[in-house]
Amino acid sequence: MEKLIYMDNAATTPVRAEVLDNIIPYFTTKYGNASSVYKLGQSSKKAVEAAREQVANALGADVSEIYFTAGGSESDNWALRGVTEALKEKGNHIITTKIEHHAILHTSQYLEQIGFEVTYLPVDKYGKVSINELEAAIRPTTILISVMTANNEIGTVEPIAEIGEIAHKHGIIFHTDAVQAVGHVPIDVNKMNIDLLSLSGHKLGAPKGIGAIYIRKGTKINQLIFGGAQERKRRAGTENVPAIVGLGKAIELANEEMEDEVKRLVLLRDKLINGIMKAIPYSRLNGHPTDRLPGNCNISFAFVEGESVLMLLDMNGICASSGSACTSGSLDPSHVLLALGLKHEEAHGSVRFTLGYETTDEDVDYVLEKLPPIIERLRSMSPLYEDYINGKDNA
Amino acid sequence: MEYSEKVMDHFMNPRNMGTIDNASGVGRVGNAKCGDIMQVYLQIEDDKIVDAKFKTFGCGAAIATSSMATELVKGKTIQEALKVTNKAVMEALDGLPPVKVHCSLLAEEALNAALWDYAKKNNIVIEGLKEPVEDIEEHCHI
Numbered sequence: 001m002e003k004l005i006y007m008d009n010a011a012t013t014p015v016r017a018e019v020l021d022n023i024i025p026y027f028t029t030k031y032g033n034a035s036s037v038y039k040l041g042q043s044s045k046k047a048v049e050a051a052r053e054q055v056a057n058a059l060g061a062d063v064s065e066i067y068f069t070a071g072g073s074e075s076d077n078w079a080l081r082g083v084t085e086a087l088k089e090k091g092n093h094i095i096t097t098k099i100e101h102h103a104i105l106h107t108s109q110y111l112e113q114i115g116f117e118v119t120y121l122p123v124d125k126y127g128k129v130s131i132n133e134l135e136a137a138i139r140p141t142t143i144l145i146s147v148m149t150a151n152n153e154i155g156t157v158e159p160i161a162e163i164g165e166i167a168h169k170h171g172i173i174f175h176t177d178a179v180q181a182v183g184h185v186p187i188d189v190n191k192m193n194i195d196l197l198s199l200s201g202h203k204l205g206a207p208k209g210i211g212a213i214y215i216r217k218g219t220k221i222n223q224l225i226f227g228g229a230q231e232r233k234r235r236a237g238t239e240n241v242p243a244i245v246g247l248g249k250a251i252e253l254a255n256e257e258m259e260d261e262v263k264r265l266v267l268l269r270d271k272l273i274n275g276i277m278k279a280i281p282y283s284r285l286n287g288h289p290t291d292r293l294p295g296n297c298n299i300s301f302a303f304v305e306g307e308s309v310l311m312l313l314d315m316n317g318i319c320a321s322s323g324s325a326c327t328s329g330s331l332d333p334s335h336v337l338l339a340l341g342l343k344h345e346e347a348h349g350s351v352r353f354t355l356g357y358e359t360t361d362e363d364v365d366y367v368l369e370k371l372p373p374i375i376e377r378l379r380s381m382s383p384l385y386e387d388y389i390n391g392k393d394n395a
Numbered sequence: 396m397e398y399s400e401k402v403m404d405h406f407m408n409p410r411n412m413g414t415i416d417n418a419s420g421v422g423r424v425g426n427a428k429c430g431d432i433m434q435v436y437l438q439i440e441d442d443k444i445v446d447a448k449f450k451t452f453g454c455g456a457a458i459a460t461s462s463m464a465t466e467l468v469k470g471k472t473i474q475e476a477l478k479v480t481n482k483a484v485m486e487a488l489d490g491l492p493p494v495k496v497h498c499s500l501l502a503e504e505a506l507n508a509a510l511w512d513y514a515k516k517n518n519i520v521i522e523g524l525k526e527p528v529e530d531i532e533e534h535c536h537i
Contacts, residue, residue, distance in 0.1 A: 307454035326454035345427035
């Protein structure tokens with residue numbers, strides 16, 4: 001097989017072998033509908049409830065507080081739309097940040113269209129939300145605060161426990177999009193003062209198309225998906241039993257292994273970051289140097305454009321991603337990188353490597369060998385680099 | 396991004412990459428904010444483009460269209476070069492994904508800007524050549 005160095009684990013992850021083994025029977029022999037009364041159906045029901053317990057355990061939650069969804073985006077939509085609809089008599093203001101995932105940002109924009117007011121908090125140059133700015137943004141009409149646990153692009157981990165504390169001090173519901181964090185950093189919904197939490201299976205070794213939301217007991221939230229009586233009548237739709245089983249197993253494995261795996265990944269991540277910064281001049285690390293996801297490395301290379309870097313990496317079997325506009329099909333580069341204060345051209349030249357369960361020390365060495373000549377080659381073609389060098393000569 | 400084999404070939408093995416000292420005409424279009432800049436150098440002798448080079452900051456398609464555009468005008472007369480439109484560049488590359496069509500427009504504009512520079516330096520009028528638009532800083536192509 002052709003060499004493949006997969007360093008895009010924030011985009012998705014391979015399904016782990018142990019997870020797949022657990023899933024397969026629920027496609028082939030244990031395919032019953034969890035709502036059916038006969039034994040075949042009840043074995044599916046039991047599997048779903050076992051997975052619910054695995055998810056609850058990983059978050060320090062009660063099983064009755066976990067609801068399965070079709071993924072992180074549905075969980076985010078449910079949290080924002082469900083709470084605002086339930087509390088619209090109480091207030092019309094929500095607080096979120098400029099660096100959220102589009103599942104939060106676009107839902108917030110929709111809420112603005114139907115009459116809610118939204119504050120998008122800025123972040124500092126590392127992508128951190130300021131607790132003081134958050135508290136200053138609270139109004140008597142604020143009904144919901146939603147801040148992501150860790151950012152998908154730059155990996156910065158936010159001060160979630162403190163944000164939750166402030167929300168509760170003011171009697172406001174606190175939601176966090178923890179899609180990138182669950183399974184990679186410790187989460188405890190009680191210690192961290194979280195009322196609602198979104199998570200996704202395929203970021204932690206489970207299949208795509210499955211997620212969950214934690215809803216603290218007593219939290220006022222309306223339903224998003226209407227229909228059957230599944231998920232204690234709060235989320236309709238026949239349970240995706242194989243994927244739910246996979247999510248349960250994957251989250252259990254991730255939590256069991258977290259301590260060792262985080263140590264291992266942080267070493268690899270810092271080796272990659274330091275190696276790149278040392279080998280390639282005019283590069284800058286995006287995101288917080290230490291308060292960042294264990295597998296995230298995001299670096300901007302001046303004078304080059306991200307998509308062409310990705311194409312040359314792909315030629316060498318390396319999968320990565322970029323905040324360049326060219327890779328998103330939109331006009332502007334990453335809203336996250338712009339929120340950090342990067343210039344457009346710096347954002348266009350960003351490359352994200354996200355390490356995961358399968359990443360090895362050899363993989364990091366391979367990237368450190370292949371990347372510098374790629375950047376050098378693109379710079380040799382870049383009129384911006386030529387301008388810079390000529391300008392320097394004249395200076 | 397689904398690119399044709401020709402686009403990949405011109406991206407991986409760009410023709411005419413570099414600069415020409417004391418070029419007859421130099422054209423620069425695009426801007427860093429939008430994520431692509433093309434700079435085209437033309438060497439013109441007796442109304443004929445004897446050499447063409449480019450430097451490009453941009454995505455794979457921007458590099459491939461620069462390579463193809465310079466390749467297409469080499470050896471052509473000025474009037475023939477004016478026929479190297481974005482459509483001609485795209486066809487020569489076996490097409491571009493819809494979101495990348497603006498890269499071929501940029502290539503056409505860069506060629507025209509280089510010809511305009513040549514005309515200005517030599518105080519001549521090239522029939523059919525329009526002055527390059529100066530407001531590119533304001534609008535990104537898509």
